[in-house]
Amino acid sequence: MGRTLKEIAALVGGELSGDPETMVTGVAGLKEAGEGDISFLANRRYAPLLETTRACAVIVPLTVEAGKKPAIRVSDPSLAFAKVAGIFHPVVIRHPKGIHKTAVVARTAKIGKDVGLGPYVVVEEGAVIGDRTVIQAGSFIGHDTHIGADCIFYANVSVRERVTIGNKVFIQSGSVIGSEGFGYTRVDGVYKLIPQTGTVVIEDEVEIGANVAIDRARFDKTLIGRGTKIDNLVQIAHNVVIGENSVIVAQVGISGSTHIGNNVTIAGQVGLVGHIEVGDGAILAAQSGIMRDVPPNTMVFGYPAQPHHQAMKMYAAFERLPDMVKAVNELKRKVEELEERLKQRG
Template sequence: MQFTIQEIAKLVNGQVDGGTATVITGIAKIEDAGPGELSFISNPKYAKFLDTTQASAVLVNKDFPATQKTVIRTENAYVAFLTVLRTFYPDNDSLHPGIHPSAVIEEYSLIDDDCAIGPFVYIGKNCTIGGGTRIHPGVVIGENVTIGEDTILYPNVTIREHVTIGNNVIIHNGTVVGSDGFGFAREGDIYHKIPQVGTVVIEDNVEIGSNCSIDRATLGETRIKKGVKLDNLIQVAHNVVIGENTVIAAQSGISGSTKVGKAVVMGGQVGIAGHIDIGDNVTIGAQSGVSKGLRADQVYFGYPARPIMQAKREEAAMRRLPELIKRVAELERMIKEMKDGG
């Protein structure tokens, strides 16, 4: 596929500074791009590569400084880059509508004609699956599951019984939705299993990475709201609610019954205790340990998590502690001397 710079500018509603006739045949990162390739600079950190890049044109934000390179100025260079990316690399899923003969589908399940069901897929009874949805090889879906339209389940995903999944959801390989929550009643040293009879609801436009575990509720539901994006290897315990458009990086874990607000951003390997509330628009730094509720609109960091300015101040103080111990010993020596001398 190839386009002129002019054509790309039109595609992204941008303005060209420089030549418009050059033909673009591919897309690459700014530090890797060669002649004939288009790149982009969204993060100013990467502006330094503009002088040395071999790219034939670079997508930049409207207010990007003047330059001798050919640039295409747009409202949001990253979103423009996405548009071009989707044009150069259209979604070519190899799984086409239809049901592979090896798939096993139990009775009373309603599969839209426009669904694609791959080899070795198992679908339990009483399921409903919407049009445009693609179920890749090796996926197992329990009974009474509802899945919306244009959703993708990648190979070896498991959806357990009674789970509900919305439209335009993407779930990557090996992820499990609806395994039993971790609930036991202790009697002496013995733990009795508490039946986990609730469910999981995954709303529209959610994406979940690979090898995640999303547990079903004890009673009621675990809910992942619209537009949430989860990275890989994430733990979501029973009865957790994750608010709209929240983004969580890999290997983080959220304990039972915790409510996470809207538009929260969590780094990787964060741990959140159970039965607490995380406010809207909270940001939590990587590897933080959160044991108490967090107020909205703040940035937190550390183990235990605290407001980031406080965490940074304490961390800097920590650096000075070995020297401080020496200074205190010196003060003690001086005072002893003064007293003795006095």
């Protein structure tokens, strides 16, 4: 079922230009769009595609002109497009209702109202699960762990003992919360595990991707602050503290006892050594190696990481290095020739 451009503009609260009765029947990217599709532009590098796209209309930033193409201008095109996509391709997820007959729930566990436990979920002694929380098949909740209300854990999530998880926490499949911290001491040439007696605290509205490992602290707690979003395949070591509303992208590794502030962005494949501090609002660019403290509101890049503008100059110089070597060798040859002539004159 189609929607008019006028209806879509009202849905996303955008400024409409072009025929308001333009009929939209689907959504697609600028390259893939066909007749009847609405598309969007979030990154200005793709602006030339506005001239060639077959989309019947586009959603663009407030400052972008779409030419003759019908358009809706909004402050956040990605968010607006997501709302529109939800109309034409609604996501239907079926969560378990009630406690499945194969679930194993300890006698002393406390289960809230309208909780859903899927097949083969295990809830151990003393665990508490808040109202309306859903835990999918094959997941494990350790003893004395407290989970808040309105959480969703997908299949095969493991939450170890004595962990505390807040409300509206979302965990994708395969993640492990409260695993043993990686702490060893060498005794007579053999590594011995140092007991990790602490815990993990995950505050409200945190989202954790697939196959994330968050280690319990050696003492005290590993902490993930309210509203922080963690992508797939991230390793967070013991006693790490992450502030509120930070974003951690795939394949990041954070070593033990590192403290990360609020509103920090850590891009893909960044590695951080232990016992350092990353200030509020910092941005760590992809594949950077962070070996020392990062001040607040600073963007760093490289291995080892440098202030972004400085790193860009260094990498620009690296690109010119072959030509510079060639020039130095040519100068060296000329100097040698001059020295030889001087010797002959002497």
